[in-house]
Amino acid sequence: MKVIGHLINGKLTHSDTSPQQSRLQDLTNPSTNEVIGRVALASKATVEEAIAAAEAAYPTWRNLPTAKRVRIMYRLRDLLEENADKICELITQEHGKVLNDAMGELQRGIENIEYVCSAPEMLKGEHSKNVGPAIDSWSEFQPLGVCAGITPFNFPAMVPLWMWPMAIACGNTFILKPSERTPSCALFIAELGIEAGIPAGVLNVVNGDKEAVDTLLTDRRIQAASFVGSTPIAEYVYTTGTARGKRVQAFGGAKNHAIVMPDADLDNAVAALMGAAYGSCGERCMAISVAVAVGDDTANTLVAKLQAQIAQLKVGDGMDNQNDMGPLVTKAHLNKVQGLITAGIEEGAELVVDGRNLKVPGYENGNYLGACLFDRVTAEMHIHSCEIFGPVLCVMRVDTMQEAMDIINNHEYGNGTCLFTRDGEAARYFSDNIKVGMVGINVPLPVPVAHHSFGGWKRSLFGDLHAYGPDSVRFYTKRKTITQRWPASGVREGIQFSFPSNS
Numbered sequence: 093m094k095v096i097g098h099l100i101n102g103k104l105t106h107s108d109t110s111p112q113q114s115r116l117q118d119l120t121n122p123s124t125n126e127v128i129g130r131v132a133l134a135s136k137a138t139v140e141e142a143i144a145a146a147e148a149a150y151p152t153w154r155n156l157p158t159a160k161r162v163r164i165m166y167r168l169r170d171l172l173e174e175n176a177d178k179i180c181e182l183i184t185q186e187h188g189k190v191l192n193d194a195m196g197e198l199q200r201g202i203e204n205i206e207y208v209c210s211a212p213e214m215l216k217g218e219h220s221k222n223v224g225p226a227i228d229s230w231s232e233f234q235p236l237g238v239c240a241g242i243t244p245f246n247f248p249a250m251v252p253l254w255m256w257p258m259a260i261a262c263g264n265t266f267i268l269k270p271s272e273r274t275p276s277c278a279l280f281i282a283e284l285g286i287e288a289g290i291p292a293g294v295l296n297v298v299n300g301d302k303e304a305v306d307t308l309l310t311d312r313r314i315q316a317a318s319f320v321g322s323t324p325i326a327e328y329v330y331t332t333g334t335a336r337g338k339r340v341q342a343f344g345g346a347k348n349h350a351i352v353m354p355d356a357d358l359d360n361a362v363a364a365l366m367g368a369a370y371g372s373c374g375e376r377c378m379a380i381s382v383a384v385a386v387g388d389d390t391a392n393t394l395v396a397k398l399q400a401q402i403a404q405l406k407v408g409d410g411m412d413n414q415n416d417m418g419p420l421v422t423k424a425h426l427n428k429v430q431g432l433i434t435a436g437i438e439e440g441a442e443l444v445v446d447g448r449n450l451k452v453p454g455y456e457n458g459n460y461l462g463a464c465l466f467d468r469v470t471a472e473m474h475i476h477s478c479e480i481f482g483p484v485l486c487v488m489r490v491d492t493m494q495e496a497m498d499i500i501n502n503h504e505y506g507n508g509t510c511l512f513t514r515d516g517e518a519a520r521y522f523s524d525n526i527k528v529g530m531v532g533i534n535v536p537l538p539v540p541v542a543h544h545s546f547g548g549w550k551r552s553l554f555g556d557l558h559a560y561g562p563d564s565v566r567f568y569t570k571r572k573t574i575t576q577r578w579p580a581s582g583v584r585e586g587i588q589f590s591f592p593s594n595s
């Protein structure tokens with residue numbers, strides 16, 4: 093049986109170097125619940141070995157010309173394209189999402205690398221001549237040192253690629269701790285990085301759980317940490333890391349609402365909502381999980397059209413691209429989502445489509461749940477306040493767009509949102525006043541492209557800088573400003589006690 097180990101100092105290791113026996117955790121195929129491998133859970137000692145390798149590699153790597161660092165990224169990009177099918181199979185085997193969907197996330201990851209290839213341009217700095225008599229000044233962006241990334245199960249290829257390519261292109265060295273539920277893909281991509289020419293120690297991968305994360309957050313050699321996952325852990329990572337003086341950005345959970353206006357093109361809105369709510373089985377931080385219909389007529393038509401589309405949905409093994417939706421990631425997560433559906437019924441929401449009795453022939457042990465649709469959900473209900481992270485769409489009914497916006501603005505999360513309308517004035521008011529980080533107008537999943545940056549507001553992000561794009565260059569570097577004077581030879585400079593200025 094395969095064991096997913098670590099990549100430390102350029103070498104794959106399946107064993108743990110701690111005196112205790114290595115801890116291993118079963119990996120299951122969500123479609124069947126068969127054990128398909130085991131993942132090694134790194135001890136503190138193993139993580140410290142990776143940190144030492146990253147620290148040793150840093151001085152040489154930081155001084156390599158950026159153009160040479162970036163050339164490796166060009167090669168990695170090609171290797172990712174060549175190995176795309178294998179990468180997507182690894183994603184689907186452990187996560188369950190349909191292969192086409194896995195290809196979409198890999199493509200987004202590749203686009204991040206293409207942006208990283210512009211690092212020489214991004215790191216040019218700023219220069220001013222003659223800021224004073226014979227004085228020039230410039231700002232440069234220096235790497236931080238050893239950085240860490242901790243990633244969630246739901247985007248095993250894309251989210252790690254938000255982090256380490258830019259971090260190392262900027263001259264840092266890196267330790268990635270992928271999700272222990274979907275570890276194979278990130279490790280394989282890192283191996284491709286080594287094949288592309290990343291020197292030993294510059295990129296390390298440690299698999300593991302809380303022990304590995306806590307070691308990264310408390311070790312004084314780690315300068316910065318990027319985290320993506322659920323809000324309670326994001327908050328923990330942010331407070332633990334910043335308390336030790338590290339730079340931290342921690343991306344958390346979400347509850348993304350789409351407002352459907354009476355003037356919207358309802359057929360297009362329903363098509364968009366189907367993909368955004370049920371794609372990837374709802375296990376996306378940008379999934380639309382609430383549709384807020386303005387007016388009862390809009391709500392009635394919306395619910396009827398959604399019911400008709402849900403009846404057409406094909407749910408089955410993610411390896412078959414004919415399917416629209418695969419299984420949930422684990423049995424434990426399936427049980428959690430089913431418990432929330434029961435809670436929704438108990439608190440008075442109307443379950444108009446119940447996907448709980450779905451059976452997929454040949455995959456009876458899989459973590460399957462059909463699409464569920466709740467109507468008449470209210471803001472106070474638990475199924476509205478919590479992140480369900482499953483194929484469950486809640487419909488809320490309001491009378492005005494302002495009422496819908498108040499619901500969104502009062503929610504603890506602020507990751508993504510969308511407005512379906514044909515009214516430009518309403519769209520402009522909405523995008524200007526909604527308290528959410530990523531906004532779509534007739535675009536249900538407004539995930540920014542690679543040359544913009546990704547991030548939510550409120551309790552969807554702890555920290556200031558967003559992921560990838562221009563913000564990631566700022567996150568993985570620190571500004572240094574140098575002021576220099578070369579007076580003409582022979583010029584005597586007097587003593588000056590007043591604060592230097594151009595007055």
Ligand code: NAD
Binds near residue numbers: 243272323328376479
């Ligand atoms: P998670 O919080 O359970 O795990 C994320 C990472 O934290 C994993 O690497 C895990 O090993 C580690 N971890 C888990 N418990 C820990 C603990 N007690 N101490 C230290 N580390 C711990 O998240 P998940 O279930 O893997 O991913 C789903 C969540 O991620 C959802 O809430 C989703 O919204 C969120 N997410 C957010 C974004 C975003 O950009 N905002 C993107 C993707 C996913």
